[in-house]
Amino acid sequence: MRSEPKWTDERIENVVANLLRAGVLLSALIVLIGACLYMVRHGHSPVAYRVFRGEPADLRGVRGIIHDTMSLRGRGIIQLGLLVLIATPVTRVAFSVFGFAKEGDRMYVVFTVIVFSILVYSLLGS
Amino acid sequence: MTVLAFSLLVCASSLIAGLVGALTGLGGGVVLVPLLTLFFKVDIRYAIGASLVSVIATSSGAAAAYVKEGFSNIRIGMFLEIATTLGALLGANLAARASTHAIAIIFGVALLFSAYFSRRPRSQAEREVPRDRLATRLRLNGSFPDVDGVRSYNVQNVPAGWSLMFVAGALSGLLGIGSGAMKVLAMDQAMKIPFKVSTTTSNFMIGVTAAASAGVYLSRGYVDPGLAMPVMLGVLAGSLLGARILVRLHTKWLRLGFSVVIVLLALEMLYNGFSGRI
Numbered sequence: 001m002r003s004e005p006k007w008t009d010e011r012i013e014n015v016v017a018n019l020l021r022a023g024v025l026l027s028a029l030i031v032l033i034g035a036c037l038y039m040v041r042h043g044h045s046p047v048a049y050r051v052f053r054g055e056p057a058d059l060r061g062v063r064g065i066i067h068d069t070m071s072l073r074g075r076g077i078i079q080l081g082l083l084v085l086i087a088t089p090v091t092r093v094a095f096s097v098f099g100f101a102k103e104g105d106r107m108y109v110v111f112t113v114i115v116f117s118i119l120v121y122s123l124l125g126s
Numbered sequence: 127m128t129v130l131a132f133s134l135l136v137c138a139s140s141l142i143a144g145l146v147g148a149l150t151g152l153g154g155g156v157v158l159v160p161l162l163t164l165f166f167k168v169d170i171r172y173a174i175g176a177s178l179v180s181v182i183a184t185s186s187g188a189a190a191a192y193v194k195e196g197f198s199n200i201r202i203g204m205f206l207e208i209a210t211t212l213g214a215l216l217g218a219n220l221a222a223r224a225s226t227h228a229i230a231i232i233f234g235v236a237l238l239f240s241a242y243f244s245r246r247p248r249s250q251a252e253r254e255v256p257r258d259r260l261a262t263r264l265r266l267n268g269s270f271p272d273v274d275g276v277r278s279y280n281v282q283n284v285p286a287g288w289s290l291m292f293v294a295g296a297l298s299g300l301l302g303i304g305s306g307a308m309k310v311l312a313m314d315q316a317m318k319i320p321f322k323v324s325t326t327t328s329n330f331m332i333g334v335t336a337a338a339s340a341g342v343y344l345s346r347g348y349v350d351p352g353l354a355m356p357v358m359l360g361v362l363a364g365s366l367l368g369a370r371i372l373v374r375l376h377t378k379w380l381r382l383g384f385s386v387v388i389v390l391l392a393l394e395m396l397y398n399g400f401s402g403r404i
Contacts, residue, residue: 009200010196012200013193013194013196013198013200014193014194016193016200017189017190017191017193017194018190020186020187020189020190020193020333021186021187021190023186024183024186024187024190024362027183028183028358028359028362031355031358031359032359034351034355035133035355035356035359038129038351038352038355039129039130039133042129042352043128043129043130044128044129044130045128045129046127046128046129047127047128047129047132047352049166049167049168049169049172049350049353050167050168050169051169052169052171052172054346054347054348055347055348055349055350056347057347059347059349059351060344060345060346060347061345074351075351075352076351078351078352078354078355079349079351082179082344082349082351082354082358083344085179085182085183085186085358086179086182086337086340086341086344087337088182088186088333088337089182089185089186089333089334089336089337090334090337092186092333092334093204093207093334096200096204105265107264107265108201108204108205108265111204111205111208112204114208115204115207115208115211115334118208118211118212118215118338119211119334119337119338119341121215122211122214122215122218122337122338122339122341122342123341124341
């Protein structure tokens with residue numbers, strides 16, 4: 001495989017940097033779109049953050065957030081953007097598994113898989 | 127206050143917090159929760175949820191720039207992220223059980239710590255430390271570009287650094303902060319990693335640490351989109367702006383001023399926590 005450039009630390013770091021930047025920008029864009037819809041519809045309602053009530057069930061999980069986004073609800077779209085934001089470092093870790101595997105660094109493949117499992121557990125398990 | 131006015135005010139304050147945080151290198155995340163709870167009268171649980179997501183945004187935004195410079199060590203970062211993510215899970219689960227008073231008090235102490243840390247002189251001297259067996263086996267030793275060529279360094283005290291990172295992760299999950307000060311302390315002081323490598327690697331790790339607890343917060347209903355939106359957009363804009371105008375202007379007075387603000391916020395958080403107002 002001569003045509004394919006070798007996977008070095010440097011090349012992996014470059015991909016990681018671009019991945020992080022793209023994730024943050026995409027998330028900010030989605031949040032901004034949601035914010036516009038939210039402001040048009042609820043901009044003049046009073047705020048209520050003094051008393052903690054917790055979010056409704058549809059804004060707590062992936063399925064509910066996607067459902068709310070499909071029905072073009074401002075708060076649902078913002079939450080989707082935040083979900084993309086949370087997923088950005090998770091994707092970065094997933095890519096690092098691939099990167100270390102390409103480098104043939106088995107020990108770090110194991111470490112990275114551990115970190116990835118903890119992240120997936122926190123997102124889905126709780 | 128209407129949603130529109132509230133969002134604009136919160137966005138503007140978060141922008142200033144992000145800007146000053148980036149200029150002083152202290153991170154804006156640490157003042158977000160006191161700002162929201164003390165001035166905007168937001169419940170501390172909503173404030174922590176919003177702060178946590180914006181911490182991911184600033185960390186990932188800044189890390190993108192640092193990683194390319196070649197200072198951060200992705201092996202040290204990944205190895206220590208096992209500790210910080212486990213700690214973050216513990217912290218996020220403690221947050222559900224602890225009373226808001228207790229969280230406010232711990233927050234006050236964490237603020238005092240980061241103010242103290244920002245006044246401490248950096249360890250700039252070149253350190254010649256021997257190779258540590260465990261660190262060598264874990265392939266943690268590395269190198270970074272310096273003024274005169276590439277400088278290599280050896281890592282020490284891996285167990286101590288790992289334990290401190292676990293605590294840093296737990297604080298991050300409990301308080302919704304990046305706990306960058308403690309991460310740098312673990313790497314720079316305990317593990318003897320050069321300061322520049324410590325700070326950039328810490329920044330690189332903050333996003334992953336915060337993501338581990340953000341999932342727990344989201345599923346528990348602590349992340350309110352209406353509140354997280356202005357905070358996240360404001361802090362992100364402020365920190366990106368701060369990174370641009372960081373042209374070696376005298377940040378000494380800014381740092382001093384910011385640490386005074388942090389101490390005042392800390393005392394206010396402690397007072398509110400002890401008197402049961404939060």
